[in-house]
Amino acid sequence: HAQSTVVGNIKILEVKGGSALVIKPDGVSSPANVGEFIQQGASVKTGSGSSVSLLFDNGALIVVEPNSELSVDQFTTDPFNYEVIDYKTLSKEPSKSVTKLMVKDGLVGVDVVLLNRKSKFEIATPVGTAGVRGTRFGVSFNSATNRANVVVVIGSVSVSSPRGQMQVVSAGMGIGIGSAGIQALAQQVVAALAQQISQILQALRPIVPSNPFAGAPPQTSTGDGGDQADDTGDQGTIDAGQTLPNSGTGASQ
Secondary structure, eight states: OOOEEEEOOEEEEEEESSOEEEEOTTSOEEEOOTTOEEOTTOEEEEOTTOEEEEEETTSOEEEEOTTOEEEEEEEEEOOOOGGGOOTTTOOBOSSOEEEEEEEEEEEEEEEEOBOOTTOEEEEEETTEEEEESSEEEEEEEETTTTEEEEEEEESEEEEEOTTSOEEEEETTOEEEEETTEEEEOOHHHHHHHHHHHHHHHHHHGGGOOSSTTTTOOOOOEEEEETTGGGGGOOTTOOOOGGGSOTTGGGGGO
């Protein structure tokens, strides 16, 4: 309990196209650069034809697709040693973490290694939140229509809407969240999105460098006790762990 959590590091693995920005917590934006480290409070914004791939130090891989915006509202971990971890082959999380992301617009692909039992990983949109334990999936939000889609490739994701609806979305399934609540997506929409997400994420793990967090900012304490995050209740998301096959993301190899 005495162990304090630290602010996690996120490395920009790949930038495609020119018009991608990192917006720091103070609101200052600069072009996204490969090798740059960002932390909680930052956002990544892409223009047409540009995408940004991110490696979180808990092993999660995230791709921000063109015309999209992702904010990292919280990313903290228990302290651990980056240097002994092979991020190319990592199948489960090195330490407990709390990740809260927000898709403000566009499409984001997510590949989460099997999480520690006490970890929390949520990816929100303005109309609903997905909670995960270890899975490969995509979340999109269209700010013009105020509608979100969640499509799952591997594992399962639990989705909750602000009005309290909940649904577990399994591999090969997809849902839309909008003014009419949660509805199943047409199978051809799911298949197309799933294929797009799979192709992007499968290409990423092989380009992860060895010791990717060498030179990262030192792990600084958040001032929180290590276990605080677990006890706050789930604020409208459920734990999808019980529906996950034991293979975790090992199925992606």
